[in-house]
Amino acid sequence: MNFRLTSLLYLFALVAASLAAFGPVGVLAVVGVLLFWAGWLYFPRLTHPTWLLWSVVMGVPALLMLPAMQLPREAGTRNSCLNNIKQLLLAIQNYDDTHGQLPPVYGKIDRQKAPQSWRVHLLPFMEGSMVARDYNFDEPWDGPMNKKQLGNLSIDTHECIEHASPGETNYFAISGPQTAWGDGDIRTFDDVTDGLSNTIMLIEASGRGVHWSEPKDLTFDEAVELLTSPLPTDDSDGHQIDHSYFFKPTYVRLVALCDGSARALSVPIPRQAAVALLTADGGEEIDPQWLEYRPVPQLDYGRLWTLLLFSLLAVLPAVAAFRPWMWPTITSQLQPEPDDSPREE
Structure with a gap:
């Protein structure tokens, strides 16, 4: 029950951040993120850091192009x-x-x-x-x-x-x-x-x-x-x-x-x-500038922050996905080495 509630809250946050960052087409971004992690879980051959890297490299520009449509x-x-x-x-x-x-x-x-x-x-x-x-x-x-x-x-x-x-x-x-x-x-x-x-x-x-x-x-x-x-x-x-x-x-x-x-x-x-x-x-x-005047475009900082939030939420499941690779290494470094010296009876 706790897992389901956490998943629901994550999905809600992901949808909200996507809509704020991309508008109505942000629904497509949410679908893409969910399909990616579904493929990661059900197709083990795709569970490789290179796949994640290429997905980010190809996916982010595609998402940024959606509003331009x-x-x-x-x-x-x-x-x-x-x-x-x-x-x-x-x-x-x-x-x-x-x-x-x-x-x-x-x-x-x-x-x-x-x-x-x-x-x-x-x-x-x-x-x-x-x-x-x-x-x-x-x-x-x-x-x-x-x-x-x-x-x-x-x-x-x-x-x-x-x-x-x-x-x-x-x-x-x-x-x-x-x-x-x-x-x-x-x-x-x-x-x-x-x-x-x-x-x-x-x-x-x-x-x-x-x-x-x-x-x-x-x-x-x-x-x-x-x-x-x-x-x-x-x-x-x-x-x-x-x-x-x-x-x-x-x-x-x-x-x-x-x-x-x-x-x-x-x-x-x-x-x-x-x-x-x-x-x-x-x-x-x-x-003449009154008729030709064009204001200098200003950065939309709100959109920058929402894009950053969406990006962080999109890669958040990677923490759980990489845990089997990262955690054993960290755990082994923290555990003391076994003592092989003979013990006195």
């Missing part, structure tokens, strides 16, 4: 969302070429009609052209006909696949008299005197509960807050960039600039930088 998937997701924001900006440019102005961030093109989102006005220039044909511009976005037409209809270009929620958008304009979009007045790209490559047009954000057709976006102050605040570490917003196993990740937020480019902007950035990048005609000096 997620990197291509994360990069692909980030690139997909980056492509979405580029497609939206291309549609804005096509709208400007056709109408000679930017779509209204909110408000009315025709004062006789209800306010509509800029996203709705872009529908003829993107994948939602069929939706635009049936959309009723004479009533609000949530009017009876539009509500029936749209329902929970989602448009892929408005959703970041990593944070998608049915019918909601992840991409927002920035309203305000100092921004490229203005405050409901007619604007063109010519009004962006700070430079198209220095002015943010769209920002990606998640969890705001805004339907893609709703005329609701970010105020200037809300946009500044997004760019100057750290991203949550639970991946509920923004994107995580993993550098390597032993380093902490970097968090980025996607933004689109007026020149048609899109950037993965490391956040938080200084408030001065956020204000300068969001204003269209403020005349601020733009430091």
Whole structure:
């Protein structure tokens, strides 16, 4: 009973350390350790120090590579969302070429009609052209006909696949008299005197509960807050960039600039930088490093300690495995030599 309890406690500690060190894939590491020691016990020919050495040499790098298996998937997701924001900006440019102005961030093109989102006005220039044909511009976005037409209809270009929620958008304009979009007045790209490559047009954000057709976006102050605040570490917003196993990740937020480019902007950035990048005609000096800034990766000491703990637990059964070889030698050295001299009767 004592042995069983000890084994159970060991298994619990091994699983906990593996999950802390490798994440969900740590289950595979636990299975590997258990299979190794099972083979050691039931196949005597493998009970040799060389087998243990080669297992450590080959097994540890394999375990360290397990978290890296997620990197291509994360990069692909980030690139997909980056492509979405580029497609939206291309549609804005096509709208400007056709109408000679930017779509209204909110408000009315025709004062006789209800306010509509800029996203709705872009529908003829993107994948939602069929939706635009049936959309009723004479009533609000949530009017009876539009509500029936749209329902929970989602448009892929408005959703970041990593944070998608049915019918909601992840991409927002920035309203305000100092921004490229203005405050409901007619604007063109010519009004962006700070430079198209220095002015943010769209920002990606998640969890705001805004339907893609709703005329609701970010105020200037809300946009500044997004760019100057750290991203949550639970991946509920923004994107995580993993550098390597032993380093902490970097968090980025996607933004689109007026020149048609899109950037993965490391956040938080200084408030001065956020204000300068969001204003269209403020005349601020733009430091190129604000858009290219990448923080130096920092060592994740917590992960180092959990890896060390897992490694120690993984080789702990070796104490019992090597005891038949080590203990007799030590015992024989400690025992006194027998006295062969004749004893007196």
